[in-house]
Amino acid sequence: MISYDVIECGQPLVKSERATPRPVGDQVLVRIEAAGVCHSDLHIWHGSYDLGHGKKLSMADRGLKLPLTMGHEIAGEVIAVGDAVQGVTVGKRYVVFPWHGCGECSVCKRGDENLCLAGKSMGVFQPGGYADHVLVSHARYLVDIGDMPPVQAAPYACSGLTTYSALKKIPPQVLRDEKLVLIGAGGLGLMAIGLAKAMGSTGVIVIEPDETKHAAAMQAGALAVFNPRQDGYLAQVRQAAGGAVWAVIDCVGSSQTVQAGIDMLTKGGQLVQIGLFGGHIDLPTPSMALRAITYQGTYVGNLRELQELMQLVKDKQLQSVPTTCMHFSKAFTALVALEEGKAVGRQILTPEGA
Structure with missing residues (x-):
């Protein structure tokens, strides 16, 4: 062989x-x-x-x-x-x-x-x-x-199994009622868009800095794609999500993407990290309880x-x-x-x- x-x-x-x-x-x-x-x-x-x-x-x-x-x-x-x-x-x-x-x-x-x-x-x-x-x-x-x-x-x-397992960690009612925010439109992200729709998602909003991948995300079924390098994109994402972001799946996993995902969550929101890009973040401990947010990793x-x-x-x-x-x-x-x-x-x- x-x-x-x-x-x-x-x-x-x-x-x-x-x-x-x-x-x-x-x-x-x-x-x-x-x-x-x-x-x-x-x-x-x-x-x-x-x-x-x-x-x-x-x-x-x-x-x-x-x-x-x-x-x-x-x-x-x-x-x-x-x-x-x-x-x-x-x-x-x-x-x-x-x-x-x-x-x-x-x-x-x-x-x-x-x-x-x-x-x-x-x-x-x-x-x-x-x-x-x-x-x-x-x-x-x-x-x-x-x-x-x-x-x-x-x-x-x-990529399929990882995104499927991540999506299962989001309560089904939240997946059905709220727009899902997805960070990254690479192989994982494109897979997640299709699976989210098949699992009952009301819609997926994608954040992707490489605009050459925006068309692929839209073709896969995303409602909208935003470039994080543009000023005010977080407000635009929240607006597209209906005013509050309840669920984020981060397919990148860098310091910047995880921090942005946590920052955009509403009270009671959830971030599931898939990506392994690397980095480090600091989390103020009171905010975890006061905002009742969940930051969770998932491994395949x-x-x-x-x-x-x-x-x-x-x-x-x-x-x-x-x-x-x-x-x-x-x-x-x-x-x-x-x-x-x-x-x-x-x-x-x-x-x-x-």
Whole structure:
């Protein structure tokens, strides 16, 4: 098999060739037909997250070992299974749930493997999707995609799942009654617009500084898009939201975006942060209680939520976000484009390319 690996953080990916693994026991071998390139791959590739004030969160300290095949948005065809596998059919296509836990702790047994402190996420702590094949440790991590194209299905493993889980954290009545404010119109943001509508949102207002992405946000179904570099944009957002902002989902997660999101909340409002851009904020503690606001983080989602999401996509016949397909060998090109802000929607690595 061929993979494109991180050998040294911050350096170009390296093509590697090795024997294609053979599944045993509960393992499943998937021939990858689509692998999304996610913004969090940039942090993994760089080897750290920015904590603000000159501090970094080291991926090595979290257990990252090199070389690493990144990629956690994976869809493809099952071509071999171990002798203990049940419920998975060779020749069928699936999307892979990549957020594996230890499987033994109370968190995993509750079904929240994505929150396991000893996580074994694919593309982070075990080989992922920047390759032509991947070995999945257990058949339960595969979700049937039916006739859905793998290129559409792959992003649901991360950008779809993450935004779906974030939207579920907003009370359904608030989602139905109040306009949702969404910060960022990248792959996550565009995914969130469509899912919010499918989940009953009364409308989505987007904040995005890159005006080349405004058209994509409107095409995805946003009610309005505002540039945060324009004077008075916060007042314009509040007005578009009906005078009060009750719910914000921040797909960026920088010092500036989180602060702006908190500042625009009405009393009792809620901010859910998805993005991992990096930074630091200071919160006066009395205001949290006096304003009764909620600032909550969310980390991808669990297997049950991915299964729910894929059913929702099928039931509502949701359209895929804008995608750019390229050959697996262009994985590093895709990373660079993402870092430079040139990617609109999702970049997908495939065996055939564009």
